[in-house]
Amino acid sequence: MSTNLYGLIGLAAGVAFILALKGLSHPKTARRGNLIGAAGATVATLSVFLYVTPPRDGSAAHSLPLNHLWLILGAIAVGLIVGVPAARKVEMTQMPQLVALFNGVGGGAAALVAIVEYLHLGSGATTAEVIFTVFTVIVGCVSFSGSIITFMKLQELMTTRPVVFPGGRFVIAGTLVAVLGSAVWVVNALGTSPLMVLAALSLLFGVLFVLPVGGADVPIVISLLNAFTGLTVAASGYVLSSTLLIIAGTLVGASGTILTRLMAEAMGRSLFGTLFGAFTAKPQEVSGSAEERPVRSGSADDVAILLNYARRVVIVPGFGLAVAQAQHTVRELADLMISKGIDVAYGIHPVAGRMPGHMNVLLAEANVPYDQLLEMDEVNPTFGQTDVAIVIGANDVVNPAAQTTPGCPIYGMPILEVNHAANIIFLKRSMRPGFAGIENELLYDPKTMLLFGDAKASLTKVVSALKAL
Amino acid sequence: MDAIAIISIFTLAVFVGFEVVSKVSSTLHTPLMSGANAIHGVILVGAIIVADHSQTNLELGLSLAAIILATINMVGGFVVTDRMLEMFKPKKDPVEKGGSK
Numbered sequence: 001m002s003t004n005l006y007g008l009i010g011l012a013a014g015v016a017f018i019l020a021l022k023g024l025s026h027p028k029t030a031r032r033g034n035l036i037g038a039a040g041a042t043v044a045t046l047s048v049f050l051y052v053t054p055p056r057d058g059s060a061a062h063s064l065p066l067n068h069l070w071l072i073l074g075a076i077a078v079g080l081i082v083g084v085p086a087a088r089k090v091e092m093t094q095m096p097q098l099v100a101l102f103n104g105v106g107g108g109a110a111a112l113v114a115i116v117e118y119l120h121l122g123s124g125a126t127t128a129e130v131i132f133t134v135f136t137v138i139v140g141c142v143s144f145s146g147s148i149i150t151f152m153k154l155q156e157l158m159t160t161r162p163v164v165f166p167g168g169r170f171v172i173a174g175t176l177v178a179v180l181g182s183a184v185w186v187v188n189a190l191g192t193s194p195l196m197v198l199a200a201l202s203l204l205f206g207v208l209f210v211l212p213v214g215g216a217d218v219p220i221v222i223s224l225l226n227a228f229t230g231l232t233v234a235a236s237g238y239v240l241s242s243t244l245l246i247i248a249g250t251l252v253g254a255s256g257t258i259l260t261r262l263m264a265e266a267m268g269r270s271l272f273g274t275l276f277g278a279f280t281a282k283p284q285e286v287s288g289s290a291e292e293r294p295v296r297s298g299s300a301d302d303v304a305i306l307l308n309y310a311r312r313v314v315i316v317p318g319f320g321l322a323v324a325q326a327q328h329t330v331r332e333l334a335d336l337m338i339s340k341g342i343d344v345a346y347g348i349h350p351v352a353g354r355m356p357g358h359m360n361v362l363l364a365e366a367n368v369p370y371d372q373l374l375e376m377d378e379v380n381p382t383f384g385q386t387d388v389a390i391v392i393g394a395n396d397v398v399n400p401a402a403q404t405t406p407g408c409p410i411y412g413m414p415i416l417e418v419n420h421a422a423n424i425i426f427l428k429r430s431m432r433p434g435f436a437g438i439e440n441e442l443l444y445d446p447k448t449m450l451l452f453g454d455a456k457a458s459l460t461k462v463v464s465a466l467k468a469l
Numbered sequence: 470m471d472a473i474a475i476i477s478i479f480t481l482a483v484f485v486g487f488e489v490v491s492k493v494s495s496t497l498h499t500p501l502m503s504g505a506n507a508i509h510g511v512i513l514v515g516a517i518i519v520a521d522h523s524q525t526n527l528e529l530g531l532s533l534a535a536i537i538l539a540t541i542n543m544v545g546g547f548v549v550t551d552r553m554l555e556m557f558k559p560k561k562d563p564v565e566k567g568g569s570k
Contacts, residue, residue, distance in 0.1 A: 014482075017508050021489045024504045024550075030497060031554040034504050038547040041511050045543075048517045055522050066521040068529060075520075075533040076513075079540025086541075087548035098549055099503045102510075106542035110512045112535035116519040116528050128472070223502050229509050234482075236515045238475055245515055246475060247482050252509045254486025259493070259502055266495045356498035361553055375495070 006051040009043060010244035016040025017248050021255050044244055053240070056120065092362055093322040096355040097154035100222045103229055104147025110232040111140025111199070117239050118195055130190070132235045134183050137195065138202045140232045143225045145206030150222050153214075154354055162214030172208045179205050219355045220263050227256025266350040295431070298449040300461035303390075303425055306449070307462070308469045310387035310423075312343040314379060316416055317359045318352045320393010320429060324455035327366035330392060333463050334372070340466075346372055347379035347389075347416050349397035380417050389421035393428065393455045399440045408438055424448045427458050503550040510543025 016036050023033015049069075054061040066072060083102075090098050114136035121130060152158045165171075182198040213221050230252025237245025307313060315334060321327060334344045346368065352359045363373060374382075383389065391398055398418045402410045418424050419442055426443060428450060442448060451458050493501055516539045520532035 013511070017511075018485055018489060020504060020508065021486070021501070024501045025490055025493045025497060027494070027497060030500055031551065034500070034507075034547060034550045034554055037504060037508055038551075041508065041513075041543055041547070044511055044514055045517070048514050052521065053518045066517070068520055068523070068533075071529070071533055072517055072520050072536060075536035076540050079537045080544055082537070083541035083543075083545030084548055087545040087552065090549065090552075092553075095503075095549065095553065096499070098545075099499075099506055102503075102542050102546045102549070103506050105538040106506065106509050106512060106546075109516055109535045109539035109542060110509075112531050112538070113512060113515045113519050116523060116531050116535070119525075119528055120519075120522065219499075223498075226502055226506050226509070230505070233509045233512045233515070234479065236512060240515050240518055242515060242518070243478060245511065246478050248508055248511045250479050250482035251486040251489075252505045254483045255490040256486075256502070256505055258487055258490050259498065259505070262490075262493060262495075263498055266498070350495035350498075355502075357496045358499060360496040361499065 001047070001050040003051070006047055007243060009047040010242065011247075013040040013044035013047075013244050014247035014251075016043075017251055021251060053242075056125075056241075091325075092365070093319075093325075093354075094155070095361075096219065096222070096353075096358070097151045099355075100147045100150045100154060100225075103222060103226045104144050104151065107140045107143025107147060107225065107229040107232060109140075110229060110236055111137050111144060111202075113236050114140060114232070114239070115195065115199065117236070119192065121190065125190075127187070129239050130187050132238045134186050134198070136232045136235045136239070137199055138179060138183060139228050139235075141199050141202035142206035142209065143229045143232065145203040146210040146225050147206075147222070149207055149210040150213075150218055150225070153210075153218055160214060160218075163211040168208075168212065172205070172212075175201060175205045175208055219351065220260060222355075223256060223260040223263055227253050227260060230254075230256050263351075263356050266356055295443055296446070296449050298425075298451055300451065300458065300465045302449065303451055303462050304465035304469055306388055306423055306425065307337060307342070307390075307466060308340070310337075310342055312345075312382075312386045313337055313388045313390065314345050314347045314374075314383065314386050314418070314421065316347045316349070316352075316389060316391045316394050316398060316418060317363065318349075318392060318394020318397060319354060319358075320427065320455045322353055322358065322362055323393065324457075326392065326454075326456035326459050327362045327368075329456050329459040329463065331363070331366040331368050333459055333466070334368070336463060336466055344372065345374050345379060345382070347376070347418075348373050349376055349394070349416050352394055352397050376414060376416060383417050383420035386421040388423045388425060389418035390425045391418060391427065392459070395428075395440055396438065398442060399438060400442060401438055401440070410438060418442070419445070422447065426450045427455050428452060429454060500550055500553045503546060503553060507543055507546025507550055510539055510546050513539035513543050515539075 017040055020033045020037030023029040052061040114133050118133045153160050179201045182201055186194040186198050230249045234246050234249030237249055337344050348359050350356050396410055398416050400419050401408045402413045402415045516532055516535035523529040523532050
């Protein structure tokens with residue numbers, strides 16, 4: 001294949017990625033956009049097998065096929081065997097951590113490519129090439145280890161709360177200085193051992209960077225690390241003289257940055273605060289007066305009676321709905337109430353669940369009509385006229401502490417103001433606090449009734465109780 | 470490739486990246502992040518190029534590892550995004566999915 005044709009195919013793939021991102025920004029074209037992106041990536045990958053990139057030392061490119069062709073194909077096969085089943089079998093609830101994991105391996109791949117390139121860099125390398133290679137190693141390693149930590153947090157393999165230890169910010173700042181110092185060392189010394197030190201320090205920094213992040217900020221960090229990985233890919237493109245990698249990487253870096261900002265805005269967080277939370281986080285007193293306080297718990301029949309005489313009901317779904325796979329049951333309940341002439345709407349908090357849009361995806365799966373899903377700004381003014389708010393497995397997104405308790409981890413996050421409804425029903429598994437690990441005063445409110453148990457089981461009971469009325 | 474051309478491509482791509490996602494409803498944040506995540510899986514192209522260039526076993530081993538990781542990122546990313554977006558498509562016959570937990 002001629003160099004020009006190879007370049008044009010790369011350009012076509014770049015255009016496909018632009019169309020993909022454009023398509024993914026609108027609900028109607030989203031799926032097609034994703035397929036266009038996949039097609040672009042496939043074509044780009046196939047084209048590398050038909051064109052030998054000349055080595056950087058200026059010697060002529062060898063003829064086709066590629067060296068180590070079978071090993072390369074074997075490695076791709078291994079990747080397919082691991083990646084495809086993981087992506088196909090994962091439960092909707094575990095989607096966020098899988099995205100984090102995929103992002104991490106992408107960052108790891110970029111770092112490895114940079115390390116191999118670095119081993120190639122002889123005395124002929126320009127300073128710019130060395131700097132870009134070192135940049136890719138650092139950011140790729142940070143993205144890799146940081147994503148692994150977010151994965152572990154979301155998978156609840158470790159605590160979901162911010163991990164802050166005394167003097168933590170000095171350790172983190174010190175690590176960052178060490179990373180930058182060793183980067184200078186690597187650029188000047190061009191040796192293998194300085195590079196290994198740099199990679200190790202970068203991996204450590206990635207861990208320390210993500211540890212102090214907790215609760216609702218985790219998705220923002222995933223998005224940010226995603227943008228980071230994009231930039232490393234762009235930097236690899238510079239070193240490998242691949243226009244395609246520069247375009248694709250920069251697109252992801254830029255759109256990922258905007259997306260990170262949009263997410264942060266949706267949650268009322270400052271991006272800066274999230275970004276540099278690692279440096280400013282102070283160890284917090286664990287508020288742990290675990291005194292027994294009375295709560296009002298009810299049965300499914302009590303809930304059904306309350307619903308039967310309501311005129312307007314707002315359903316607020318959260319992560320518990322996802323865990324219990326209760327999206328079909330909640331729709332059944334909503335349909336039943338509508339057939340009884342009750343005005344029903346869903347109040348969707350942008351970050352309910354573990355990721356923005358998580359609830360929309362789940363409820364769309366259960367064919368809940370789109371016009372019943374109200375976003376936060378639409379639904380909040382209506383809680384005053386709402387007879388019953390049913391909170392299903394949500395906690396932090398309705399916690400009034402976000403408005404009333406300065407200094408608590410979610411302070412400032414916009415919430416669904418269910419506290420203005422006449423009655424509140426919480427479907428919960430236990431009294432355990434939400435992802436952010438804060439107590440919810442609303443649970444002790446006299447107008448609150450709790451129905452303990454798995455969301456799906458509880459909803460099924462409420463449905464049959466309501467049918468019997 | 471000369472530096473000016475690269476800087477031009479980079480700068481223009483930054484603006485395109487900003488523009489295409491500037492207005493997105495929060496519903497699509499997760500699929501969009503996942504789709505962008507899959508796109509940076511094209512580092513696979515770079516991994517294949519360095520595998521072709523590798524001269525020592527260490528280089529070859531590292532680049533093959535990079536190929537495996539990049540393939541997981543790219544293919545897994547597109548598949549998982551498609552599964553998320555499948556949910557937005559109107560279905561005539563909803564099937565109860567997922568086990569009880």
